[in-house]
Amino acid sequence: MTNDSQTSDTPSSPTKKVATDITPPRPEKIARKAPEVQKRDDKRELKAKAKEERMRLKSERSAARGKKNAEKSRAKQDKKIAQQEEKTQITKVFPSKTHWKYFPVMLRTWERRTLFAAGFLVAIGLVLAVIGAGRTYLTALPQNGGDYVEGVLGQPETVNPILLAKDADRDLAQLMYSGLMRYDSNQELQPDLAESYEVSEDGKNYTFTLRQDALWHDGEQVTADDIVFTVQLMKDPEVKSPRQADFQSVAVEKLDDFTVKFTLTKDAFVPFLRENTTFGILPKHIWQDVTPAQIPLADENLQVIGSGPFLFKQFRRDTTTELITSYELERNKDFYGQVPYLDTFTFKYYSNSEKLLSDFEKGRIDGIHTLSPAQRAALPENKLDNWNIMDLELPSYFALFFNQTKNEALKELEVRQALGASLDRQRIVDEALNGAARVTNAPILPSFLGFNPEVAGLEHDDAHAAELLDGAGWTLNEGNSFRTKDDQTLTIEVVMPDHDPFPRIAGILTEEWEALGIEVNIVALDSALLRTERIRPRNYQTLLFGQSVAHDPDPYPFWHSTLREDPGLNLTSYKNPTVDDLLETARKEANEDERVRKYVHFQNELAEDLPAIFLYIPTYTYALDTDVKGVDMNAVTFPSDRLADANFWYRNVKWRPAPQEESEEATEASTESDVVTESEATEERTTDEPTEEVAADEETSEESTSIEEEQTEPSPNEES
Incomplete structure (x- = not known):
């Protein structure tokens, strides 16, 4: 059969006649494949099955992992839920930060104040506890x-131990010089440059052995030559040392490089060890080329070489x-x-x-070297806790020293007695010194050998003072402010330092003496001028000044007549043969009872002659940072x-x-x-x-x- 028209899904093409084979294929030839193709297909099928198996296994493993992860996730979630529940329970007991933020707002005013006070006390208690524990279990070592x-x-002027006259000079000498002996902070005598010493039975020979490790600040060794040299300088009149009289009857010799011997050439001096062995030693190799007259002017007085x-x-x-x-x-x-x-x-x-x-x-x-009563009163109360203020009574006294050679009126005992009786010394202590002193009647002070509280003092009695002056012929005529005698006005000049508290003392004595009819002239000078222009030449009528008693009560340097001129310290030009004898014998008396008897007798003589009006014993006040x-x-x-x-x-x-x-x-x-x-x-x-x-x-x-x-x-x- 012939098919002339045939449809096709392909695009149309030019008509072409094709021969068609309509013979059916052979069955065995259709079902059968070539061996190579079959082999290839089998291999493909095996691969497909293997892949399918792998996919199945992978799926199973993935499912297992998913299940395991799900279990972990559930466990983690359960744990988180448990923690959240626990936190929720704690939050119910303790407020959160947000709650605390609003806590003060919720309190009343008195509650807030009470809470603050309690917290403050707790903090203070903790601090004190820590400090207490530290003090209990720790100790501080100086570094x-x-x-x-x-x-x-x-x-300062002259930092030279044989010329010391001012406190500023003594301070520097105390730190830069050494003596054979020294006083410690309890005022007990201790060896210094001396390693040991011996005193002879008769008290006239003192032998010192020096330590051999003492060096001058320039590295030279301290030897016996330095001690001998220093003593000889003090004895030299050209040097004008205030200590010249202390060594006038003392011989010194070198026994070897580290042994020196002192010999008292006249009589024994009982206080020798206490008074004459603590002076600072000068280096001979520094000073030996300076002439005695030039020593007070030498640069070495300030550029010190000490030990x-x-x-x-x-x-x-x-x-x-x-x-x-x-x-x-x-x-x-x-x-x-x-x-x-x-x-x-x-x-x-x-x-x-x-x-x-x-x-x-x-x-x-x-720190402050010396705090006067006025300075102490001026210190702010709110800062006193930061300062350590120490009050100590100095073994010294202040007095009005009369120079009778400069004022004829002062030669009359009645005038001197009237000046003393009209002066209220307790008022001076209370008003001028703010109570930082006590009244004294004599130059031998409490706690010293020979002190006698029964020595006659001057009682404040204006009426008696007026009677004394009237009896001496110094009368106060009508219309006159001051007393006169033979057309001469009773005038007293008082010379004194110009610093506190002396101007305030001068104000009190001027007021009281002028009320008695005595004209008063006050001359206040800088301490350097006071010493050079007034004290050394004894150019004053009355001197308001102080004297330090040192470590022994021996009053010889201040009241013996041989020391009336500079560099002696007899400031009144006082001369009494009985007093001279008492002072000479007392200082060599080994028996203390006999020495006391002589000093009591001396004080009674002084009270009768009245060469000075003794005012007060000062209190020394020292202040420094805690x-x-x-x-x-x-x-x-x-x-x-x-x-x-x-x-x-x-x-x-x-x-x-x-x-x-x-x-x-x-x-x-x-x-x-x-x-x-x-x-x-x-x-x-x-x-x-x-x-x-x-x-x-x-x-x-x-x-x-x-x-x-x-x-x-x-x-x-x-x-x-």
Whole structure:
């Protein structure tokens, strides 16, 4: 059969006749494949089955992992839910941060105040507990380092142990020089340069063996030659040492390089060991080329070479006034005793107390050399806790010394008695000294051998004073303010230092004497002028001044007639043969009872002659910052004695655990082993004044460029 028209899904194409085979294929030929094709198909089928198996296994593993993860997720969710439930329970007990934020708002005012006070007390208790625990289980050991600056009213002049006359000079000498013996902070005599000493049975020979580790600040060794040289200088009249009389009858000799012997050439002097062995020793190799007359003017008086615990570093001068404004010392690392803890010890000098107190309050200085009653009253109460203020009674007295050779009226006993009777000494103590003193009637003071409280004193009695003057012919005529006699007015000139408290004392005595009809002229001088122009030439009628008794009550230097002229210390030109004999025999009397009897007799003679009006015994007040530790001051004879153990003062400490049980000896030993550690020096202090600086080992001075503040009223506080 022929099919002429045939449809097709393909695009139409030009008509073409094709021959068609309509013979059916053979069955066996259709079902049968070639071997190569069959093999290929089998391989494909195997691969398909393997793939299907892998997919099945992968699906099973994935299902297993999903199940495991689901279990973990459920466990984690359960745990989170449990934690949330626990947190919810805690939140129900303790407020959240948000709740605490609004807590103060919910309280009433009194509740807030109560809660604050309770919290404050708890905090204070915790702090105190920590501090208490620290003090209980820790101990502080002094360490090297730190500086100390002390304010002084006045300035130094001659830092020479054989010429000392001012407190400012004594302070520096105390720190830079050494003696054969020394007084400690309890005023007990201790060996210093002397390693040992022997006293002969008759009390006339004193032999000292020197320690061999003592060095001068320039490295030279201290020997017996230095001791002999110093004593010979003091005895030389050209030097004019205030101690010349103390060694006039003393011979000194060198036995060997480290042994020296003193021999009293006349009589034994009982107080010799206490009074004549503590003077500072000068280095012979420094001073031997200076003539005796030039010694008071030598540069070495300020650029000191000594053997004490501190050595000279530098001093500064005001470039305008040439006054010394500061003097700096530093630790002597080669000192034979306790090496100082402090790096530097500086004295800063002031011309007026206002600037001194101002710097103390502002912390520019750490201490005040001497705090007068007026200065102490001016200290702010709110700062007293920061200062350590010590009050000690000085073994000294202040008096009105009469020079009868300069005023004819003063030669009359009745006039001197009237002056004493009209003066209210207790008022002086209460008003001029703010109670920081006590009245005295004699030059031998309480606690000293020979003190007699029954010595006749001057009772305040204006009526009796007027009777005495009337009886002496000094009458107060109508219309006159002052008493006269033979057309001569009764006039008294009083010379005194110009610093506190003397002007206030002068105000009281002027008021009381003028009320009696006595004309009073007050002459107040700077201490340097007072000494050079008035005291040394004895150019005064009445002198308001003080005298220090030293460590022994021996009044010989102040009242024996041979010491009426400079450099003697008899300020009244007093001469009484009976008194001279009593003083001469008492100082060589070994029997204390007999010595007391002589001193009582001496005081009675003095009360009858009345060469002076004894006023008061002063109280010495010293102030320093509480940060300065190791200050142990129980007694002083001179204000400079406060520095007797300054090498033990410290500012730096190291803390260590305190042992539960420790003997005093073990504690001291451990302290000595620990104090040698060096610590860094504290910040260097600066000065406000324009200064000229003189340093150790320098020949020329170096000027500072800072600005001078106040230098107007020099007024050193001192005693004769």
